[in-house]
Amino acid sequence: MVNRKHNRDDLVIRKAQEDDLPVLVGFLAKLALHVAGAAPKKLKKKERTRLMEFLAAALVDNDKLVVVAELPDTGLVGMAYIYVWRSQGIWEQAADHEFKSGVIDDIWVEPEFRKLGIFSSMLKALIAFAEKRDVPELILEYAISNKEADATWKRLGFEVTGVRAAAFTNQVKAKLTTGA
Ligand SMILES: CC(C)(COP(=O)(O)OP(=O)(O)OC[C@H]1O[C@@H](n2cnc3c(N)ncnc32)[C@H](O)[C@@H]1OP(=O)(O)O)[C@@H](O)C(=O)NCCC(=O)NCCS
Structure with a gap:
């Protein structure tokens, strides 16, 4: 049962492991529904398998990190994901070298545990990962309609850039061919 007064000193932030994947797939499904503003629905077996494979691949990729937040007696209450994205810097646009960004994605904290600093704790682990790989910048995308995300990212220093x-590809193609 959820306990809002849980002692946050008990919070464990750690790298995700294989055993966590079924719960994490559930988080990804809830996140997708949250972003779409859609009613709850069950994942198809094929979708579940694909998401399990996606996360399993991230666990063994040195350029990717999935972290989880765990509370004793409750289990997993959140997840966060970061991966290194490389782009080629040119002159004043950036430096004259390969530029690395840490792309943050797939962030979820269970509703009962929000605004307790759980995401901020996971973010520290993402930052440690980025620093270890000389990644000077963090980037992310979120829907403008996602008010919680908007408030959180702005609070944490992210600016819209x-x-x-x-x-849809076919619509662009139609525009080019017919001007419609
Ligand atoms: C966005 C989300 C991950 C934040 O997680 P969280 O654990 O509640 O965040 P924290 O408690 O660490 O809060 C971080 C900062 O943002 C602020 N914040 C968090 N939620 C907020 C809200 N709804 N309104 C205003 N400020 C908010 C906190 O006050 C805190 O600032 P502070 O340290 O100055 O007090 C969580 O709301 C969530 O899972 N939302 C649904 C999924 C989602 O939208 N994911 C992001 C998709 S891009």
Whole structure:
């Protein structure tokens, strides 16, 4: 049973392991529904398998880290993921060398445990990972409609630096061919 007054000194932040994957897949499913604003629904077996494989691959990749937040008596209450993304810096745009960013993704804290500093604790582990790999910058994407995420990222010092635009390939193709 969830205990809001849980002593946070008991919180354990650690690298995810194989045993955690079924719970983490559940977190990813809840995150997807949260972002889409959709009603709860069950994952299909095929979807579950794909997500398990995605996370299992991240566990053994030196450029990726999945961390979990765990409370004794409760189990896992959150997850966070970071991976190293490399781009080629040119002159004033960046430095004249390969530039590394730490992309933060798949962040989830169980609703009953939010605003207790659990994500901030996981973020410290992501930062330690980034520092170890000489990654000077953290980047992430979130939906503007995701108010909790917007408040959290801004509070933690993230600033909006661009706009992500998306379109279906066939619609862009139709635009080019017909101008429609
Ligand atoms: C976003 C999320 C991960 C934050 O986790 P959390 O454990 O509650 O975050 P923390 O308690 O560490 O809070 C970090 C900072 O953000 C602030 N914050 C967190 N949620 C907030 C909210 N809803 N409104 C205003 N500020 C908020 C905290 O006050 C804290 O600032 P402080 O240290 O100055 O007090 C959590 O709300 C969540 O899982 N949301 C649903 C999933 C999601 O949106 N993921 C991100 C997708 S990009």
